[in-house]
Amino acid sequence: RLNFYLGRSAFETGHYKEALEAYEKIMKSGRDDSRVKLEHARTLTMLNEYEKAKKELSEVLKRPLPPRVKANMERYLSLLEKKSAKNIVTAAIMVGVGYDDNIYNHTYLGSTHYGESEVENNNTRVSDSFHREILSLRHLYIFDNREWAWDSSVLFFNRTYRDHDDVDVLQPSLMTGLRYSDKNKSVYIPIVYNRLWFGGEDYMEVEGVRPVLSYFIDDRTSLDLKAVYLAKRYVQSEERERDSNLFGGRVGINRLLSKERYIRGEVAAYGERRKRGRRESRKRLR
Numbered sequence: 001r002l003n004f005y006l007g008r009s010a011f012e013t014g015h016y017k018e019a020l021e022a023y024e025k026i027m028k029s030g031r032d033d034s035r036v037k038l039e040h041a042r043t044l045t046m047l048n049e050y051e052k053a054k055k056e057l058s059e060v061l062k063r064p065l066p067p068r069v070k071a072n073m074e075r076y077l078s079l080l081e082k083k084s085a086k087n088i089v090t091a092a093i094m095v096g097v098g099y100d101d102n103i104y105n106h107t108y109l110g111s112t113h114y115g116e117s118e119v120e121n122n123n124t125r126v127s128d129s130f131h132r133e134i135l136s137l138r139h140l141y142i143f144d145n146r147e148w149a150w151d152s153s154v155l156f157f158n159r160t161y162r163d164h165d166d167v168d169v170l171q172p173s174l175m176t177g178l179r180y181s182d183k184n185k186s187v188y189i190p191i192v193y194n195r196l197w198f199g200g201e202d203y204m205e206v207e208g209v210r211p212v213l214s215y216f217i218d219d220r221t222s223l224d225l226k227a228v229y230l231a232k233r234y235v236q237s238e239e240r241e242r243d244s245n246l247f248g249g250r251v252g253i254n255r256l257l258s259k260e261r262y263i264r265g266e267v268a269a270y271g272e273r274r275k276r277g278r279r280e281s282r283k284r285l286r
Contacts, residue, residue, distance in 0.1 A: 003026050004022070004026060006018075006019075008039065010022060011043055011046070016043050016047050019039075019043045020043045020044070023043060034060050034065060034069065034073075037056055037060045038057070038060065038072075038076070040056060041056045041057045041076070041080075042076070044056070045083065048145070048146040048147075050080055050083055050084035051084065054080050054081070057073055057077045060073060061073055085142070086141060086142050087140070087141055089140075090137075092135075093136070094134040095133050095134075096131070096132050097129065097131045098129065098131075099128075099129045099130075100127060100161075101125060101127040102127065103127065103164055104126055104167070106121070106122055106123050106124060106125060107123055108123055109123060126164070128161045128162055128164050129161070129162050130162065132157075132160075133156070133157075134155070134156070134158075135156040136153065136154075137153065137155075140179075147181060147182055148178065148179070148180055149178070149179045150177070150178060150179070151176070151177065151178075151190065152175070152176035152177075153174075153175050153176075154172070154174055155171075155172070155173040155194075156172050157169065157171045157173075165199065166199040166200075167198075167199060168197075169197070169198055170197040171194060171196045173193070173194035174192070174193045175193075175210070176190055177189045177209075183216070184215065184216055185213065185214060185216065186213070187211075187212070188212045189211045190212075191207075191209055192206070192207065192208050192230065193205070193206070193207045201236065202235035202236060203234065203236060204233065204234050204235065205232075206232050206233075208231055209228070209230075210226070210227070210228050211226070212224065212225070212227075213226075221256070222253070222254045223253050223254075224253075225249065225251055226249055226250050226252075227249035228247065228249060230246040230247075231245055232245070245272070245274075246272055247270070248268065248270030249268070249269065249270075250269070252264055252266035
């Protein structure tokens with residue numbers, strides 16, 4: 001009885017290894033108690049020993065048990081099945097329609113001063129309706145130690161206008177890479193690729209990395225660091241002078257005030273380095 005309550009106390013205060021030792025002392029003494037085995041399985045779960053916990057619960061469920069105890073153990077076993085899954089797939093889809101009364105974003109000004117000259121603007125507004133679809137797919141493969149995983153997500157964005165296909169947008173995006181998580185931190189280092197079709201023609205592609213680090217200072221405070229380095233290339237030959245490399249990052253801190261409220265502070269800095277094209281050539285000539 002003393003070991004049982006030592007195990008319960010250790011479990012409730014987060015000392016799971018000590019709890020495991022207390023329950024195993026009871027089991028080694030020859031006492032075959034279903035409640036002890038349930039608490040032992042719960043402790044194994046907190047130590048990410050899902051397969052051992054499932055095996056223990058499955059063996060106990062073969063015994064004659066009070067209906068309430070059996071129901072609780074079956075519920076816990078179902079939870080373990082979900083937690084021990086190696087492949088997790090999630091999906092979301094959003095669809096909608098809209099109306100844009102100025103699809104080309106023309107200015108309302110009739111002209112613009114450019115140096116000593118005055119340039120006439122096309123301020124004719126063109127309107128059109130559109131439909132938009134967004135599809136998000138994510139696959140998470142979790143390795144045996146439950147701390148490492150391969151995290152991949154695909155996003156498809158489509159916006160199609162009724163009469164003006166020159167402003168239609170289609171963009172598939174892929175992000176895939178290793179993820180590491182424990183009780184104190186989470187690290188994700190994904191490779192990123194996306195391609196933008198604008199007006200039905202190849203327009204731009206982006207590839208690079210977006211590492212993310214989240215660190216949990218305590219149960220209410222977390223710190224996250226996000227960096228990015230992307231190569232942006234324009235596929236159309238007349239646009240290639242706009243190729244560049246994007247880089248930067250941000251630091252954020254989150255503080256949970258209550259279940260409904262939290263506060264966040266963030267500092268970010270981003271830059272762009274010219275990669276190739278006529279802009280770079282002119283700079284060298286000067």
